[in-house]
Amino acid sequence: MSFFTALTTRTFSSSARMAAAIKNVTVIGSGLMGAGIAQVAAQTGHTVTMVDIDKAAVDKAEKRIAASIQRVAKKKFSGDEGEATKFISEAIGRLNTSTDAVASVGSADLVVEAIVENIGVKQKLFKELDQAAPEHTIFASNTSSLPIGKIAEVTDRKDRFGGLHFFNPVPVMKLLEVVRIPETSQDTYEAMCVWGKNMGKVTVECKDTPGFIVNRLLVPYMFESVRMLERGDASARDIDVAMKLGAGYPMGPFELMDYVGLDTGKFIIDGWAKEYPENPLYQPSELLNKMVAEGKLGVKSGEGFYTYKK
Ligand SMILES: CCCCCCC[C@H](O)CC(=O)SCCNC(=O)CCNC(=O)[C@H](O)C(C)(C)COP(=O)([O-])OP(=O)([O-])OC[C@H]1O[C@@H](n2cnc3c(N)ncnc32)[C@H](O)[C@@H]1OP(=O)([O-])[O-]
Numbered sequence: 377m378s379f380f381t382a383l384t385t386r387t388f389s390s391s392a393r394m395a396a397a398i399k400n401v402t403v404i405g406s407g408l409m410g411a412g413i414a415q416v417a418a419q420t421g422h423t424v425t426m427v428d429i430d431k432a433a434v435d436k437a438e439k440r441i442a443a444s445i446q447r448v449a450k451k452k453f454s455g456d457e458g459e460a461t462k463f464i465s466e467a468i469g470r471l472n473t474s475t476d477a478v479a480s481v482g483s484a485d486l487v488v489e490a491i492v493e494n495i496g497v498k499q500k501l502f503k504e505l506d507q508a509a510p511e512h513t514i515f516a517s518n519t520s521s522l523p524i525g526k527i528a529e530v531t532d533r534k535d536r537f538g539g540l541h542f543f544n545p546v547p548v549m550k551l552l553e554v555v556r557i558p559e560t561s562q563d564t565y566e567a568m569c570v571w572g573k574n575m576g577k578v579t580v581e582c583k584d585t586p587g588f589i590v591n592r593l594l595v596p597y598m599f600e601s602v603r604m605l606e607r608g609d610a611s612a613r614d615i616d617v618a619m620k621l622g623a624g625y626p627m628g629p630f631e632l633m634d635y636v637g638l639d640t641g642k643f644i645i646d647g648w649a650k651e652y653p654e655n656p657l658y659q660p661s662e663l664l665n666k667m668v669a670e671g672k673l674g675v676k677s678g679e680g681f682y683t684y685k686k
Pocket residue numbers: 444445447448451519520542543544545547548549591594595598599626627632633636638640641642644
């Protein structure tokens with residue numbers, strides 16, 4: 377029986393029941409974000425299937441999760457090795473992997489998509505998943521910049537569709553932006569919020585506007601930093617030092633761009649430049665385009681504005 381036929385009243389308890397019923401989570405994409413979301417979901421008691429079209433990406437994600445979960449356990453159970461080991465093995469035991477997205481949603485209560493930032497690719501995926509997933513399954517995208525409504529329009533479940541925008545690194549960053557489109561039902565919205573809290577996150581409500589809350593402010597700031605570098609006004613290192621020591625940011629803009637991935641930054645700005653050509657804050661950068669073309673994607677490729685050990 378679906379949630380929607382089973383529950384007749386739109387009370388908070390009905391939403392809480394929906395969220396409590398979110399036991400099986402499928403995370404599509406096992407890159408930087410998908411791996412983090414899958415890890416935290418497994419840590420917080422969910423049965424998780426982490427999917428990627430690329431088997432090598434799944435293998436890499438498993439390694440990343442194994443390293444990250446050690447750090448989480450060390451912090452959470454400082455001094456108690458037994459509890460830490462139990463926490464790790466139980467979480468890893470709840471985490472399954474696959475390279476077949478369609479076959480992985482058959483028993484999903486929630487699907488969180490974290491694949492490449494491309495509207496066509498996301499729409500194609502959700503169209504396929506819409507046919508395969510049970511009626512009650514909630515779909516969410518972790519997109520940084522694309523309109524949730526546009527991704528959802530290829531499905532017949534817009535009332536069970538929203539944005540769940542996590543922050544990198546997911547095991548550490550406390551914020552979860554919960555994005556609702558006009559069609560998102562109140563039950564779905566509340567279920568996403570309760571699930572977010574169960575994941576240990578603080579949720580904020582966002583409308584489906586470009587960049588939601590954080591990226592609407594963060595992306596122009598990052599691209600202004602690149603433009604400052606392109607003009608030769610200051611070096612990347614000095615801009616980073618200035619913003620860390622002068623504005624209290626944990627990372628400077630270039631460190632953070634390397635950390636999130638320059639390709640993701642390019643996907644975002646290219647999309648916004650096309651959609652809002654008049655806005656000077658949304659203009660692409662020649663330097664960033666060149667770096668991405670050269671495969672300099674930041675930490676994940678070993679080189680970006682800085683170089684990293686692989
Ligand atoms: C071009 C435009 C692009 C825009 C893109 C937008 C992208 C997107 O949509 C939005 C975002 O995500 S925006 C991005 C939003 N993100 C930001 O803005 C991030 C800003 N940066 C930060 O908040 C901090 O620098 C960090 C938290 C990353 C590291 O903290 P730190 O103090 O500088 O350095 P530390 O010593 O390494 O770590 C200390 C402790 O933290 C823990 N821990 C860390 N990583 C972990 C992991 N992977 N796993 C587990 N645990 C992890 C661990 O306990 C560790 O202790 P340990 O004893 O070493 O295990």
